Amino acid sequence: MRKSSIFFLICFLLQYFCSSNSESFVGVNYGIVADNLPPPDATAKLLKSTSIEKVRLYGADPAIIKALANSGIGIVIGAANGDIPAMASDPNFAGQWVNSNVMAYYPASKIIVVSVGNEVVTSGDQNLLSNLLPAMRNVQNALNSASLGGKIKVSTVHSMAVLGQSEPPSAGAFNSSFGDTLKALLQFQSENSSPFMINPYPFFAYQSDPRPETLAFCLFQPNAGRVDSRTGIKYMNMFDAQVDAVHSALSAMGFKDVEIVVAETGWPYKGDPNEVGPSLDNAKNYNGNLINYLRSKVGTPLMPGKSVDTYIFALYDENLKPGPGSERSFGLFRSDLSMIYDAGLSKSAQTPASTPLTPAPTASAATLTPSPTPVMPSPKTPTTTPAILAPTTPSTPLTPGILPPGSEIRGTATSCEPLHSLLLIIVTIIAFTLVEVHRE
Structure with missing residues (x-):
């Protein structure tokens, strides 16, 4: 009896250890505005060779959904x-859409969210x-009628x-012109436990404020940090400040428990000669440091201890997208399935690497000159990467006003959680065994 107890304890702890290494928070966007993409089956094999555990599609392409069947992605x-x-007008149309695009593939294809529309609230289309x-x-x-209401979320x-x-960030608030609409949407999402999905791009913030300190702030690299004047929290990267501003806006509207999901974020590795910011090094640093930071599970200052689910833009370049050259250069992989650069997504790179880390939050301010500017959306192609704010990066200390949703902070830190988990397993097993031996 005692031996079986030890056995079950070991199994439980090993299961805990394995789950603690799960990277379900790392996803990728899979856009298809291109004429040179590899077939879906090849893409599915590529994804299974990485630590990517989630994929966001912009539609419901049958070939892609089928290719991802039984992959666990x-x-x-x-x-x-x-x-x-x-x-909206015909429940039968909605039902047929669900039957054709969800029921036809689920559960072999692990559909987890149905995203209804893309950036509709800020589109200006009242209809x-x-x-x-x-x-x-x-x-x-x-x-709900298909008994999937608790398994597949609608957002x-x-x-x-x-x-x-x-x-x-602590003063984050929604645009008042969207207030009633967002409140009704969030009430629905709160009732159905569905996530609030948002697209932060530090890249566009840097474009509007191309100072060296802003670049370091955007790329999770060593920088002086920026202090929230209301809380005294020092932010060390743009991503954290941006996500926390969204959290504050949700809290201010009474929905602080609605989960935040980063539906898109990324950095282009090349662009047109007149574009500021695109480069192979910047893209590798941003995405690599972001992934490393997510693995640390440090969380943001206002939401510590849990990594926000984050979908990196994008799996491949999309050569048919209009706009500046950067729009066609966000890919992690080429169409021949080779890496454009190594962002640390191989399965062998799942342990947080040594990257510039964020110091613990402090109330000390950096010595940059404040330059807050209004949040101004930057035009973006409405295909795969929606419109993104192109704010200028305010320098420290942060003062009440408008912080560019693209120019916010996110600190990096490594984590010893896997090691701690392993030590916990070993110590617990030894202690439990000694107790059992003593009893005998």
Whole structure:
């Protein structure tokens, strides 16, 4: 009896250790606005060779969803903005959409979220805006009817332009012109435990404020940090400040428990000659340090101890996208499946590496000159990468005002959690065994 107890204890602890190494928080965006992409089956094999555990699609391509069957990779599928009016007005249309795009593949294909529309709230299209929530409700009802309401979440993706204030992060607030719409959406999401999906891009913040200290702040590299004047918390990177500003906005509206998911973030590795910021080194540093930071599970200052689910943009370049050259250069892999640069996504790189880390939050301010500016959305191609704020990066200390949702902080830190977990297993087993021996 005692031996079996020890056996079950060991199994439980090993299971805990394995789960603690899970990287379910690292995802990737898989856009297909291109004519040179590898076949879905080859892409599925590529994904399984990495530590990527989630994929966000911008539609519901049958070949891709099928290729990911039995892979264990979570899939976010999208309903196009053009489908929203029909989904809202006709529950049968929503039901047929769910049957065709979810039921036909689930559970072999691990669909985890249906994203209804992309950046609808900030699109300026009042028809889409008025139909968004009814469409989400009808999709939710269709999933409930299929007994999948608790397994597959219904959400929608927002640009950072939904924020009217983000500086300092603790004063983050939604744009008042979207207030009623967002409150109703969040009430629905709170009732159904679905995530608030947002697209922060420090890259665009740096473009609007191309100082060396801003670049370091965006790339998780050593920098003086920026202090939230209300809380005294020092932020060491843009990503943290941006995510915390969203958290503060949710809290201010009474929905602090709604989970935040970063639906898109990334950095282009090349661009046009007149573009500031794109480079192979910057892309590798941003994405590599971000992934490393997520693995640390440090969390943000306002949401410590848990990494936010983050989908990196993007798996491949999309050579048919319009706009500046950077729009076609966010890929992690080439169409021949080779890496454009190593962001640390191989399965052998799952332990946090040594990267510039964030110091513990302090109330000390850096010596930069404050330069807060209004949050201004930057035009972005409405295909794979939605509109993103192009704020200027305020220097420390942060003062009340508008913090560019692209120019915020995120500290990096390594974690000894796997080692601690292993030590916990060993010590517990030894202690338990000694007690049992003593009893005998």
